[in-house]
Amino acid sequence: MDRKLVFELPNDLGCIEGAVEFVLLRCEFCEEVSRRLRFNFRVSFVEALANAMLYGNAGDPSKRVRVEVLMGRHALEARVIDQGSGFDPDRLPDPTAPEQLHRPCGRGIFLMRKLMDEVHFNDQGNAVTLVLRFQEREALLREASA
Amino acid sequence: MAFQVSREGDVLVVDVDGQLIVGNRQELKTRVLEELEKGDRKFLVDFTNTGYIDSSGLGVLVSLSKKIREQGGELRLSTLNEDLRTLFELTKLDTLFRIHDSRDEGLNGF
Numbered sequence: 001m002d003r004k005l006v007f008e009l010p011n012d013l014g015c016i017e018g019a020v021e022f023v024l025l026r027c028e029f030c031e032e033v034s035r036r037l038r039f040n041f042r043v044s045f046v047e048a049l050a051n052a053m054l055y056g057n058a059g060d061p062s063k064r065v066r067v068e069v070l071m072g073r074h075a076l077e078a079r080v081i082d083q084g085s086g087f088d089p090d091r092l093p094d095p096t097a098p099e100q101l102h103r104p105c106g107r108g109i110f111l112m113r114k115l116m117d118e119v120h121f122n123d124q125g126n127a128v129t130l131v132l133r134f135q136e137r138e139a140l141l142r143e144a145s146a
Numbered sequence: 147m148a149f150q151v152s153r154e155g156d157v158l159v160v161d162v163d164g165q166l167i168v169g170n171r172q173e174l175k176t177r178v179l180e181e182l183e184k185g186d187r188k189f190l191v192d193f194t195n196t197g198y199i200d201s202s203g204l205g206v207l208v209s210l211s212k213k214i215r216e217q218g219g220e221l222r223l224s225t226l227n228e229d230l231r232t233l234f235e236l237t238k239l240d241t242l243f244r245i246h247d248s249r250d251e252g253l254n255g256f
Binding site: 013014016017035038039042043046047050054095096101102103104105106107108110111114 | 199200212233237241
C-alpha cells in the first residue's frame with residue numbers, strides 16, 4: 001500500500017539532516033533497495049532541501065520548505081517545494097566542463113539528475129520531484145514483506 | 147563533533163565522521179583554514195567513517211584545495227568507499243584531487 005508523508009521545515013540548514021533521517025526511517029525496504037536509498041536518495045534529498053533553503057527561499061528565515069514523500073510499490077517520490085519565485089533548471093552550466101571544475105558550487109542539480117532515476121521541476125521552478133524507481137525484483141520483495 | 151583532527155608527522159589529518167554536507171561544511175572549512183593560517187601545508191582528509199557527501203561538501207573540498215595550493219601546500223583525500231568515489235567520478239573531481247585507497251598510502255606519498 002502506498003504511504004505518504006507530508007511535512008514542512010523552517011528555512012534552516014540545520015534541519016536537513018534530521019529531515020532526511022525522518023524520511024529514511026519510514027522507508028522499510030528490502031536490503032536490495034536500501035543501498036540506493038541510503039546513498040543516492042539521501043544525497044539527492046539533501047541537495048533538494050539545501051537548494052530550496054539557500055536559493056529558492058534565498059536564506060529567508062521567515063520562509064518554509066514543504067516536503068511530500070510518496071512511498072509506493074514501484075517507486076519512492078519526494079517533492080520539495082520552496083516559497084521562492086523559481087528558476088530555469090535547463091540554464092545551468094555543466095559543472096564537469098573544464099572551466100567549471102574549480103568552482104565550489106553548481107553541482108547539486110547535476111548530482112540529483114545522476115543519482116535519481118527521474119528529476120522533474122514544475123513550470124515555475126520552485127518545486128522539484130525526485131523519483132527512485134524500484135527494480136521488479138525489489139518490488140516483489142517489498143510486496144512479499146508487506 | 148563531525149571532524150577529528152590529528153597530526154601524523156607534518157601532515158594534518160582530518161577524519162570526517164558521518165557526513166560532510168551543507169550543514170557542517172563550514173566547520174571543516176574554518177578548522178582547516180585555521181591550521182593553514184598557523185603554517186600547516188600538508189592536509190589529508192580521510193573518509194573511512196564517512197557515510198555521504200553532498201555537493202556543498204564537494205565544494206568545500208574544492209575551495210580548500212585551491213586556498214591550500216595558493217599557499218604552496220596540498221590537500222589529499224583517502225579511503226573513499228565505492229559510493230563516495232562514484233560522486234568524485236561523476237563530477238570529475240577525481241581529476242582535481244589525489245585520491246588514495248588508504249590513509250597510510252596518503253600519508254606515505256606526502
